[in-house]
Amino acid sequence: MYADIQKGRPGCRPVDAAPMAKLMKVWARYFPEETELQVPADDPRARLVGDLVKVLELEERAKLLPRVEDDGVVFFLPIDFQQLKNLCGGTNLLDALRENPKEALLCMGVAVHLVKCSGNGLQLSDVDKVNIRLYNHTETIIALKNLKAAYIKKLVTVRGTVVKVSTVKPLVLALEFKCMKCATVIRRVFSDGKFSPPVSCIIQGCKGRTFTPLRSTAKLIDFQKIRIQELSSAENREEGRVPRTIECELIEDLVDCCIPGEVVTVAGIVKVLNNHMDVGGGKSKSRNQGLYYLYLEAISVRNSKAHVVSENSDASSTDILATGSFSFETFTDKDLKFITEYNSEHGADVFRQILHSFCPSIYGHELVKAGITLALFGAVQKHSMDQNKVPIRGDIHVIIVGDPGLGKSQLLKAAASVSPRGIYVCGNTTTNAGLTVAVVKDSMTNDYAFEAGAMVLADRGLCCIDEFDKMSAEYQSLLEAMEQQCVSVAKAGLVASLSARTSVLAAANPVGGHYEMLLRS
Numbered sequence: 001m002y003a004d005i006q007k008g009r010p011g012c013r014p015v016d017a018a019p020m021a022k023l024m025k026v027w028a029r030y031f032p033e034e035t036e037l038q039v040p041a042d043d044p045r046a047r048l049v050g051d052l053v054k055v056l057e058l059e060e061r062a063k064l065l066p067r068v069e070d071d072g073v074v075f076f077l078p079i080d081f082q083q084l085k086n087l088c089g090g091t092n093l094l095d096a097l098r099e100n101p102k103e104a105l106l107c108m109g110v111a112v113h114l115v116k117c118s119g120n121g122l123q124l125s126d127v128d129k130v131n132i133r134l135y136n137h138t139e140t141i142i143a144l145k146n147l148k149a150a151y152i153k154k155l156v157t158v159r160g161t162v163v164k165v166s167t168v169k170p171l172v173l174a175l176e177f178k179c180m181k182c183a184t185v186i187r188r189v190f191s192d193g194k195f196s197p198p199v200s201c202i203i204q205g206c207k208g209r210t211f212t213p214l215r216s217t218a219k220l221i222d223f224q225k226i227r228i229q230e231l232s233s234a235e236n237r238e239e240g241r242v243p244r245t246i247e248c249e250l251i252e253d254l255v256d257c258c259i260p261g262e263v264v265t266v267a268g269i270v271k272v273l274n275n276h277m278d279v280g281g282g283k284s285k286s287r288n289q290g291l292y293y294l295y296l297e298a299i300s301v302r303n304s305k306a307h308v309v310s311e312n313s314d315a316s317s318t319d320i321l322a323t324g325s326f327s328f329e330t331f332t333d334k335d336l337k338f339i340t341e342y343n344s345e346h347g348a349d350v351f352r353q354i355l356h357s358f359c360p361s362i363y364g365h366e367l368v369k370a371g372i373t374l375a376l377f378g379a380v381q382k383h384s385m386d387q388n389k390v391p392i393r394g395d396i397h398v399i400i401v402g403d404p405g406l407g408k409s410q411l412l413k414a415a416a417s418v419s420p421r422g423i424y425v426c427g428n429t430t431t432n433a434g435l436t437v438a439v440v441k442d443s444m445t446n447d448y449a450f451e452a453g454a455m456v457l458a459d460r461g462l463c464c465i466d467e468f469d470k471m472s473a474e475y476q477s478l479l480e481a482m483e484q485q486c487v488s489v490a491k492a493g494l495v496a497s498l499s500a501r502t503s504v505l506a507a508a509n510p511v512g513g514h515y516e517m518l519l520r521s
Helices: 017-030 044-067 081-087 093-099 101-120 317-323 333-357 366-377 408-418 474-484
Strands: 075-080 130-135 155-165 169-179 185-189 211-229 245-251 263-274 292-302 398-401 422-426 437-441 448-452 462-466 486-491 494-499 503-508
Touching: 017 101, 044 093, 044 101, 075 081, 075 101, 081 130, 093 101, 101 130, 101 292, 130 263, 130 292, 155 245, 155 292, 185 211, 333 366, 366 398, 366 408, 366 503, 398 408, 408 422, 408 462, 408 503, 437 486, 448 494, 474 486, 474 503
Parallel strands: 075 130, 245 292, 398 503, 422 462, 462 503
Antiparallel strands: 155 211, 155 263, 155 448, 169 185, 169 211, 211 245, 263 292, 437 448, 486 494
8 A cells, every 4th residue: 555565575574473463453443344253464554553553662662651541431642743654764654644634644553552551551442443643744734725635534633723613523443243044243333424224134135224223332433523614814815705614524532622713733644525514324315416516634732821731751842832822923043033033123112123124115103103103013912820819811902083085994904914913804794692692503513613713813912993983782792801801601501701811902083083173172
């Protein structure tokens, strides 16, 4: 599969008998769809597992294996791709990741499973399964607008904002069925969550076609779906185009790893499914159509709060980058050099230079620009961790009131483009749910899920609201978000509080549309 290797060629040795016996004990946990009791010794996957076991035992056991974590149900190993490249450069793993990434990661999981049990004196049955969570795969980073059919079954890395998170549900991986005529038990494995009961009995001569599922034998895992939207500030935004989104499926230890409004980096395998999510039978009309849609089977999800570098691992720059909420919160050597030269060139006049550099197409309005600039920088939050004191927010809110035609909208758009996470909305076309959080119903599962609004999407950024005076009563929904830095919602039986640590920059016209000079005098 990974290389056209034939038996008898140099380097195509079969796996030794002793490792092969251990391999057979855990093989069905990683490849449950294979019904054979024996795996050929010259199978490319078995050879890859053997090579990885030797590499792990000789070189990186002390560094890599202690990072295997246990969430109470399944073991998982977060590993940097750059570290994996240096570790497994002498094996076929990198080629396998390009050709069939899912099977390559499963083979890596088998190797870690065998080495961990042998190194810690554990039985193979003590560890159910080890999932490999590969991150920092910079070679496969792709914009959502370029994600097309050519990437199907390929490993890609996308970045975006979480706009929708579903509830966690159990997903059936395997189930046994009992024939109603001869009482034969048939085990079925459901790949990609597609429910496929047997259509005929496997016993020769039995014509039974009615089967009863044995629900007590079902193998279940946690399952969750999220929807991510492309970053308008990080990618080239095209005017008049709806931002691209993509569905991501999270399983096992990846569920509940993010909330709406967070910026995440998702590494996953691109897959296709029939339109209207043809899972569990689906709609007969959809099954007969040739229209499919793309989705991601997530391998790892990186955000700003999770996956802290282990004390036992080397805290390299790539690890630190992966643990942050990524590039716009980190500085490269080129950025630091520019900051040093800029400070030495302008000295105490730095703020004036920044002020004149902000929206240079609008002449004057230095005081307004100064207020917006200070809001972009923000202040220091106080007493955020002290439970005995009232926390004081560090975000600055600004409202600009003036006659039409003075460039307020241009200033707001410039601020939104400068901010790392800037959202621009217009007040006369915005609803209450669009500003805070909406609760939407899935048409297929009939479940309710949160969909983030402008304030939640601008978390740790800037939310610009134009035509603030044209809003009717929607501004009242901003009061909690502006002071408490969170949005509380209680709809459709769902009660939650989402983070909205953002500065609000609003622009409005005076009462009557313009200032009355006579009333002023």
